[in-house]
Amino acid sequence: MYKMRLLALLLVTVTHTHANYPALQAVLSQNGLRKVSHWMTDWLQSKLSTIKLPDVRGDVDIKIGTIHYLLYDMSVQRCDLPEPSVAFSEGTGVALQVDGLSIAINGLWKTHFGLIHDSGWFSLAVYNVNLSAVLELDNNDGCLSILTPVCSADVGYVQANFHGGGSFFFQPFVEMFSSKITDKIREKICPAFKKGIEDVDGHLAAMSDAINMDPYVFMNISLTDSPIVMDSALRLNITGEFYSKNFSSEPPFSPSPFQLPWQNKYMLSVGMSEFCINSASYAYLKSGVLKILIKDDMIPKTFPLHLNTSQFGFLIPQLPKLYPNLTMQTLLYASETPLFSFTETAANFHLLSAAKFTAIKSDAEVPLFRLDMDCSFSAKAYIDKQLLKGFLVMKNLTVTLGSSDIGDFSITPIKNTLTLALTKVVLPKVNAQLKDGLPLPFVKGFILRNSVMNIENGFVTIGTDIDLLH
Incomplete structure (x- = not known):
């Protein structure tokens, strides 16, 4: 959960606009992207063992007839998930490449061949699953949007062993089964991946467009424009304006443009303008505190x-x-x-x-x-x-x-x-x-490391690395 929160914190933000100039800017570097990818790999590794896989059904022509089969009640017993290769795709989003994923699956099987009906259990090893995808980042009414315009997948080979029933009869045809199962798995990888990205996108869209700071004020963190994807970083321009919960009016001053300097050696760089802090002062003044x-x-x-x-x-x-x-x-x-x-x-x-x-x-x-x-x-x-x-x-x-x-x-x-x-x-x-x-302030479940702060003309910047709290 903490990892998902951090991913949302690094990628998402919030509606209420005073001007088009952002009062907050955040830059996720290539180092930061790799670290997030590492956390997500660990998280997926732990979650995959709890996933129930969808049923697979089909048929195999064995020359003397057709065997109809159903593989069901499948669960992942082991997963070797290599860390993905991730990189920013300039002007688009994030390019993702996973090579050599292997999964061991147990489940139940049913077959019928003419009048012969049989069932049992099976073990299935899927080797060298490769996935290549591009995640497109956009601005949807102030919230981050994630799409998957490009996805391709391949499966190296499948090793299956059937047990129980008359499985000794079907075991000689495993190679035929394996070829069909390989095709079925290959067909399902990208749709399943896209469905997962759609779920994340829906979660982001449903998130509140404001952060409650305390009982008196909230902060608008909506995006002022589309994410800026460079060849080595992702920049988010964020409204960053505070409002009183009891007296939601605009302050008598406006944000000014600024350009956040950042260094790739830090995972995350954040820039906060005078307007951001002064809007907080105005909000607290109007709140009467x-x-x-x-x-x-x-x-x-x-x-x-x-x-x-x-x-x-x-x-x-x-x-x-x-x-x-x-x-x-x-x-x-x-x-x-x-x-x-x-x-x-x-x-x-x-x-x-x-x-x-x-x-x-x-x-x-x-x-x-x-x-x-x-x-x-x-x-x-x-x-x-x-x-x-x-x-x-x-x-x-x-x-x-x-x-x-x-x-x-x-x-x-x-x-x-x-x-x-x-x-x-x-x-x-x-x-x-x-x-x-x-x-320093902290996000629950995480700790800042190697942080530095610089005061510039009109804004202040913080560069930092982030670690999980164990």
């Missing part, structure tokens, strides 16, 4: 300043005179969409926010004042030993008095206090954590 109510009991007791009107006296002299020794609380929220931008040297973050301060008096809230804040940060980020590491610095902090119910007061002491708290307390803790590193 970019806010927090800060109460005094949330502040460590050792912290020098607490949410109390008397303690705020050195910042706002009139506050303790108007409301002495009252507990305060602060509603901190983003007033506009937090925006990210990328340059070749850093990731930048710009946040416009506000903080509404109220005092608690007889279980009622008394409005005090609102601060408007404009702050920006810059970060260096990289991946080291599968951990996201970096360093964050504050570039700017502007604080203004948005409104006041207690009269005018100077903002300078508050700005100085906030700057001191951010630079001496908050940022050092954040940077200590970034120095140790944060774990």
Whole structure:
């Protein structure tokens, strides 16, 4: 199941379009294709032993008459499945070649020859099955489509042994049976293979066109155009836009074109534009989750300043005179969409926010004042030993008095206090954590290896290999 999920993850994606420019791009390299093929071979090897084969019926002319036969209740006892040769077929899809597949099958047989009816069991060995096919990849209303325009198959030879009943009578004619059975198997290989591809295509078409990220937002991952098949890679251009589940509107900005650089040594390369991340910020803003109510009991007791009107006296002299020794609380929220931008040297973050301060008096809230804040940060980020590491610095902090119910007061002491708290307390803790590193996101059942991250103008890229978790 995990392998099928990864195959879908690498090949499929999702409807809702803001523009034709993709905000996400993914490139599966030839190395990635080979690895997926290896996983699929292991998966098929394990599944083949559980497959019930369709009945085979026919007749053989033995010169003195015709033997009618039925082979049924067949199951695979052993399968030697060599790893397929797979390669991208430029402009089309994937070329698949399987050589030397061998299968051992047990089943039951029935025959009738004139008035003679007989039955028993048999063992059948099918040697050197070869399959050649081309999988054509296309875009079907934003979902990946897979077709099989080319398929050919051949069977080397079949060795059959009949047991039970009067099989000793029919065993001399096994070569005739084998030739007929070989033809029947050859006829069924490509239709069975195409049916399997049709099932995969139907599964892809039935998949949801969005990924639920959490209770608040979902991500549209529909294809913006047809898959781009190169001679050594497959590129998928993906919408990559986030939406609020409660307020599904377009953000006031649009995606810009970008070209994902990739290297064949990595299985998978992913590029994420500023628009992708900023649409997530907009979706969370519209979902109403970019806010927090800060109460005094949330502040460590050792912290020098607490949410109390008397303690705020050195910042706002009139506050303790108007409301002495009252507990305060602060509603901190983003007033506009937090925006990210990328340059070749850093990731930048710009946040416009506000903080509404109220005092608690007889279980009622008394409005005090609102601060408007404009702050920006810059970060260096990289991946080291599968951990996201970096360093964050504050570039700017502007604080203004948005409104006041207690009269005018100077903002300078508050700005100085906030700057001191951010630079001496908050940022050092954040940077200590970034120095140790944060774990990368993962897909259940898989682990990332050899990952690297690069920040480019307008987008960020990740190149990675992927392994199964055992």
